[in-house]
Amino acid sequence: MQRHTLNPRPGWQRTVEEQxxxxxxxxxSDGSLRPYWDESAYYSFTLDEVEAxxxxxxxxxxxxxxxxxxxxxxxxxxxxxITDPRVAQAVAEAWQRRAELPSVYGRFDLRYDGTGSAKLLxxxxxxxxxxxxxxxxxxxxxxxxxxGADQWNSLHERLVAAWKRQAALLPxxxxxxxxxxxxxxxxxxxxxxAYLKETAEQAGLVTDWISMEEIGWDRLSGRFVDNQLRFIxxxxxxxPWEWLTTDRFGGHVLDTLDNGxxxxxxxxxxxxxxxxxxxxxxxxxxxxxxxxHPNLLPAYLDGPRELASxxxxxxxxxxxxxxxxxxxHEPGTEPVPREEACCYQELxxxxxxxxxxxxxxxxxxxxxxxxxxxxxxxxxxxDEFARFLPHVIL
Amino acid sequence: xxxxxxxxxxxxxxxxGMGLLAAALTACSSEPDKRCxxxxxxxxxxxxKVVADKNCKSTSTSVRGTWYYEGKKEDGWVExxxxxxxxxxxxxxxxxxxxxGFGGGKGSSGG
Numbered sequence: 343m344q345r346h347t348l349n350p351r352p353g354w355q356r357t358v359e360e361q362x363x364x365x366x367x368x369x370x371s372d373g374s375l376r377p378y379w380d381e382s383a384y385y386s387f388t389l390d391e392v393e394a395x396x397x398x399x400x401x402x403x404x405x406x407x408x409x410x411x412x413x414x415x416x417x418x419x420x421x422x423x424i425t426d427p428r429v430a431q432a433v434a435e436a437w438q439r440r441a442e443l444p445s446v447y448g449r450f451d452l453r454y455d456g457t458g459s460a461k462l463l464x465x466x467x468x469x470x471x472x473x474x475x476x477x478x479x480x481x482x483x484x485x486x487x488x489x490g491a492d493q494w495n496s497l498h499e500r501l502v503a504a505w506k507r508q509a510a511l512l513p514x515x516x517x518x519x520x521x522x523x524x525x526x527x528x529x530x531x532x533x534x535x536a537y538l539k540e541t542a543e544q545a546g547l548v549t550d551w552i553s554m555e556e557i558g559w560d561r562l563s564g565r566f567v568d569n570q571l572r573f574i575x576x577x578x579x580x581x582p583w584e585w586l587t588t589d590r591f592g593g594h595v596l597d598t599l600d601n602g603x604x605x606x607x608x609x610x611x612x613x614x615x616x617x618x619x620x621x622x623x624x625x626x627x628x629x630x631x632x633x634x635h636p637n638l639l640p641a642y643l644d645g646p647r648e649l650a651s652x653x654x655x656x657x658x659x660x661x662x663x664x665x666x667x668x669x670x671h672e673p674g675t676e677p678v679p680r681e682e683a684c685c686y687q688e689l690x691x692x693x694x695x696x697x698x699x700x701x702x703x704x705x706x707x708x709x710x711x712x713x714x715x716x717x718x719x720x721x722x723x724x725d726e727f728a729r730f731l732p733h734v735i736l
Numbered sequence: 737x738x739x740x741x742x743x744x745x746x747x748x749x750x751x752x753g754m755g756l757l758a759a760a761l762t763a764c765s766s767e768p769d770k771r772c773x774x775x776x777x778x779x780x781x782x783x784x785k786v787v788a789d790k791n792c793k794s795t796s797t798s799v800r801g802t803w804y805y806e807g808k809k810e811d812g813w814v815e816x817x818x819x820x821x822x823x824x825x826x827x828x829x830x831x832x833x834x835x836x837g838f839g840g841g842k843g844s845s846g847g
Contacts (some may be wrong), residue, residue, distance in 0.1 A: 347845050360759065362755065364761050372800075392744060396744075469846050471844075471846030478751065481749045482749065492743055492744055493744065494745075495745050495746060496745060499747065522845070523839045523844075524839065525820060533761075539754075540754040554838040555836055558833040558834065559840055560832060561832040561833070580846060581838065581839075582845055589839070590836075591837030591838055594837070596744065620847075637793050662844075663847035664844070
């Protein structure tokens, strides 16, 4: 794994915009706009490195499924902060009927520097983004810059194949809706959903649009409806389950939930059991089930334990996104109690490449490794100011 | 160079309607009513001071320009709008249908 600098292609901003990345610049708190898509550098990997990482990803995914099963069968929902018995029931049922529920993708965040074992930082399995840039502009960048080379990136083909394979699980006679929240000013959520919709159409599915805010509740029929008052039978939502079940319509979601096999009237993708994987408590459950595993970092729910004095630790809110609420505690500093429920994970500082802190986003489609997206940040927490860099296998 | 027998990349990436959508979204004509304002200028009586659009487009300006949507403008100041881009008007209300039961100011849902 190496970082190389390279002159950006002339007109790169327009190029990546046409390829779906309509947010190529990020506005920083000082008001300046800096590239989010950053092709002034790239990473190269050897095939051996990528093949080893693929194995890690698929093993971690299997371990996460085993941890999910453990949480359901041992009724550990309270460790995840899931206290509403109706929600726990819906998640448990979704897990048990998962063969009947479409489930598409997820992204592992890994700490890896080209030497030693990759370490799992977290699993974004419910509403992962940075998909568009990994699947599309990164692929076209390789075509321009390294024609004929390879890239750890079969996202597009695998997403189309996943929709084809799972089409039979969708309720017949009604489009699959793709929903994002219009509160996302940047356009990232919209384009993520647009891209997934595109892959579903290429798989032959009939699809339609709606925003989460536009989804209607028809009191007469007791069903969710679109803008033309048609029933919404199935919906891909880029909207976390913890909001879906606690918003004003949350009760309706549970009342009408098609949790596999036509048990209700509206089926949501990703399915409810993904709540088990996207919750940071998963990291502590994994460490409990696989203590000392080379791809895991020690993680606890009851406090930092020995990490406070040995390695230092990172406190992550159970349901945080994009680095929000994450705090870093160097070894020997006084543990700071957190009000909200957190997962306390060993501090494994992101590797430094030419002054940039790097995290690997390793994609899973269905149950298989599907590609890589690299983000760099200036600090140890990968937040909304991170930059995306392409990679190639050489 | 990677082993020719095994490819880890997609053979091809096809973007149909999505490319058109991206083009429409980056074109100015699809924008709702908006004005560039100095985010640090808030005045209780008058709102935000309107500044040149270049402050919202360029990186090298002294003013922290931010787009402000659908406000009422008076004497170079604007108020009553929002920094959040307005949603499209929803169709088909009435008939016992309620909307807006999801969402509401949480920002991006992705991670």
